[in-house]
Amino acid sequence: MGLFIRELGEFGLIERLSAIVARTDPRVLVNIGDDAAVVRYDRPVVMTTDALVDGVHFRDDLIDPTSVGYKSLVASLSDIAAMGGKPLHAMVALAVPFTEQVERIEAIYRGLDEACAEFGVTIVGGDVVSTSGPLVITVSVTGELVGERPLLRSGAQVGDVIFVTGDVGGSAAYLHSKNQSDGLHIGESDEWILQKRHQRPVPQLMAGHICAQNPGCTSANDVSDGLSSELHEIALASGVRMMIDADRIPTLPALRHYARVVSVDPLQFALYGGEDYQIVGTMNRVKAGSFLSLMQAHGIRISLIGQVKSGEPNVYLNTRSGIEEVPKKGYDHFPVGVEPV
Amino acid sequence: MGLFIRELGEFGLIERLSAIVARTDPRVLVNIGDDAAVVRYDRPVVMTTDALVDGVHFRDDLIDPTSVGYKSLVASLSDIAAMGGKPLHAMVALAVPFTEQVERIEAIYRGLDEACAEFGVTIVGGDVVSTSGPLVITVSVTGELVGERPLLRSGAQVGDVIFVTGDVGGSAAYLHSKNQSDGLHIGESDEWILQKRHQRPVPQLMAGHICAQNPGCTSANDVSDGLSSELHEIALASGVRMMIDADRIPTLPALRHYARVVSVDPLQFALYGGEDYQIVGTMNRVKAGSFLSLMQAHGIRISLIGQVKSGEPNVYLNTRSGIEEVPKKGYDHFPVGVEPV
Numbered sequence: 001m002g003l004f005i006r007e008l009g010e011f012g013l014i015e016r017l018s019a020i021v022a023r024t025d026p027r028v029l030v031n032i033g034d035d036a037a038v039v040r041y042d043r044p045v046v047m048t049t050d051a052l053v054d055g056v057h058f059r060d061d062l063i064d065p066t067s068v069g070y071k072s073l074v075a076s077l078s079d080i081a082a083m084g085g086k087p088l089h090a091m092v093a094l095a096v097p098f099t100e101q102v103e104r105i106e107a108i109y110r111g112l113d114e115a116c117a118e119f120g121v122t123i124v125g126g127d128v129v130s131t132s133g134p135l136v137i138t139v140s141v142t143g144e145l146v147g148e149r150p151l152l153r154s155g156a157q158v159g160d161v162i163f164v165t166g167d168v169g170g171s172a173a174y175l176h177s178k179n180q181s182d183g184l185h186i187g188e189s190d191e192w193i194l195q196k197r198h199q200r201p202v203p204q205l206m207a208g209h210i211c212a213q214n215p216g217c218t219s220a221n222d223v224s225d226g227l228s229s230e231l232h233e234i235a236l237a238s239g240v241r242m243m244i245d246a247d248r249i250p251t252l253p254a255l256r257h258y259a260r261v262v263s264v265d266p267l268q269f270a271l272y273g274g275e276d277y278q279i280v281g282t283m284n285r286v287k288a289g290s291f292l293s294l295m296q297a298h299g300i301r302i303s304l305i306g307q308v309k310s311g312e313p314n315v316y317l318n319t320r321s322g323i324e325e326v327p328k329k330g331y332d333h334f335p336v337g338v339e340p341v
Numbered sequence: 342m343g344l345f346i347r348e349l350g351e352f353g354l355i356e357r358l359s360a361i362v363a364r365t366d367p368r369v370l371v372n373i374g375d376d377a378a379v380v381r382y383d384r385p386v387v388m389t390t391d392a393l394v395d396g397v398h399f400r401d402d403l404i405d406p407t408s409v410g411y412k413s414l415v416a417s418l419s420d421i422a423a424m425g426g427k428p429l430h431a432m433v434a435l436a437v438p439f440t441e442q443v444e445r446i447e448a449i450y451r452g453l454d455e456a457c458a459e460f461g462v463t464i465v466g467g468d469v470v471s472t473s474g475p476l477v478i479t480v481s482v483t484g485e486l487v488g489e490r491p492l493l494r495s496g497a498q499v500g501d502v503i504f505v506t507g508d509v510g511g512s513a514a515y516l517h518s519k520n521q522s523d524g525l526h527i528g529e530s531d532e533w534i535l536q537k538r539h540q541r542p543v544p545q546l547m548a549g550h551i552c553a554q555n556p557g558c559t560s561a562n563d564v565s566d567g568l569s570s571e572l573h574e575i576a577l578a579s580g581v582r583m584m585i586d587a588d589r590i591p592t593l594p595a596l597r598h599y600a601r602v603v604s605v606d607p608l609q610f611a612l613y614g615g616e617d618y619q620i621v622g623t624m625n626r627v628k629a630g631s632f633l634s635l636m637q638a639h640g641i642r643i644s645l646i647g648q649v650k651s652g653e654p655n656v657y658l659n660t661r662s663g664i665e666e667v668p669k670k671g672y673d674h675f676p677v678g679v680e681p682v
Contacts, residue, residue, distance in 0.1 A: 036389035048377035133474010
């Protein structure tokens with residue numbers, strides 16, 4: 001039996017958690033422990049906040065607590081990357097059930113700290129409060145722009161090519177496989193590969209950096225709610241039509257293999273899955289060659305998946321059997337018309 | 342019957358909430374609507390985050406939803422003020438029960454917007470997710486230092502005087518009165534005065550500003566968990582003993598009157614109540630005169646309540662019947678040894 005938080009008290013818990021994420025950083029003038037943190041930035045400040053709820057964003061049977069912490073930070077780092085920013089500092093607010101065990105919260109913090117160490121971020125503050133409901137983790141991240149300008153969703157130009165980093169759909173395929181009742185549809189090594197996509201996503205910081213410094217990159221968005229949803233956001237913000245090629249959307253062999261076994265179109269995972277934390281964006285065609293070379297020189301896999309066209313903002317998929325509209329669907333926390341369970 | 346969030350959907354809700362808090366701000370390079378916000382700061386950045394939980398931090402029978410929003414922002418502004426910072430931008434993350442009505446969330450946002458308008462803050466981002474538990478509001482605020490240095494808890498010097506702005510204990514007395522079963526202990530006008538302390542606290546931004554620019558101000562802390570708790574934090578961080586005079590702790594006549602009627606020592610509210618959002622701090626004795634004058638010239642009520650002494654870090658209260666130790670108690674989200682209800 002573990003230690004309950006009420007055996008430590010609020011201040012005892014904060015002391016333990018602060019020790020886990022303690023980090024020195026010359027930019028931090030005031031670290032954890034006062035009313036607020038003070039940090040030094042030299043360039044425009046990029047900031048984002050994300051809330052994650054136990055049972056909604058993560059489930060004990062699908063992800064371990066350390067990975068929950070890791071992924072909670074990555075979700076925000078991905079937003080900063082897609083703005084062309086370098087994440088530097090984070091604050092973590094926890095609403096914790098009264099009956100929660102200290103070990104689980106500490107494991108989440110170890111995951112947060114792992115991601116901090118890996119991606120150069122310092123946690124400079126936070127808050128711990130009690131709740132009668134499930135655990136809620138809210139991560140706020142601040143950083144600096146790396147280039148002269150932020151990467152917006154609104155700059156896509158007719159004639160640009162559409163690119164996406166890495167591969168998409170892996171996290172969704174993993175969730176799908178875990179919801180199959182017989183559990184026999186996926187081989188062990190494929191499961192491990194897809195599980196890693198779900199549990200330990202990688203924020204595309206270097207890709208965002210390269211995009212921000214290349215004037216030919218006209219828009220960017222991180223893939224958190226699914227490729228379709230993100231492309232629709234760029235289409236709407238830029239007032240353009242996005243035409244993507246089904247054959248060019250990058251998916252893992254493990255995903256395609258799993259999709260074949262369960263007779264699901266792999267594009268269902270790739271387009272509507274979400275939590276891929278890749279960057280999708282648009283690039284001036286003339287400058288695309290050097291952009292691709294630079295990405296590849298940095299070991300970043302990048303795929304050109306389509307073109308920006310004129311017309312009413314929308315997204316279309318070019319398949320072997322013709323062109324079809326891609327519905328704007330992805331994760332919706334309050335899907336219209338669905339009764340709560 | 343109101344509108345349920347599931348009748349709007351996540352994106353419909355975000356659109357409505359964004360419209361409520363929309364504000365133009367020349368410092369904001371990228372506002373709500375992209376992956377992250379981008380703002381311009383000229384000086385070191387101050388940042389804080391606070392989570393508030395329905396049923397823990399606010400209760401429908403004690404505070405209206407608009408005031409919940411207002412107060413949620415004030416809690417963070419108060420932290421920034423106590424660092425000697427000027428709050429400028431905020432992000433709001435909501436974990437919302439599936440069955441929540443849109444009207445209540447909109448009222449909370451109107452309250453946030455009221456506080457933004459009053460204190461010069463722009464909400465530049467946020468997140469809305471679903472939860473099976475109670476509403477959780479997490480407000481993160483960033484701003485700039487106004488002076489050359491942050492106000493810390495750790496600078497109190499032996500011989501300094503201890504000051505506090507405004508009055509303390511009003512919010513706690515209001516909560517106490519509402520928990521009396523007969524409800525007859527408080528007059529209507531007194532109730533209104535104490536209610537205002539609970540529902541519409543004022544962050545001490547100008548006081549923080551004056552403290553930050555006066556080199557004689559050696560420490561500061563905002564009174565969120567109760568005067569005793571905050572004094573203990575300064576004592577511990579500075580390695581000093583705090584001696585306060587019972588007769589000098591500023592309380593409202595309405596509080597003292599209510600305390601007499603219910604036969605409670607008014608200092609119980611003043612020392613252990615919390616949510617006063619005043620600033621308590623220490624000041625070099627020689628520079629105290631001009632400091633007081635400047636505060637008063639800005640219409641800020643300020644009281645000198647004691648002195649900093651040498652000795653083991655602790656807090657003592659000087660009463661007519663002698664000197665007693667002030668226990669470090671205040672709100673604890675996970676009080677040690679208390680079983681969850």
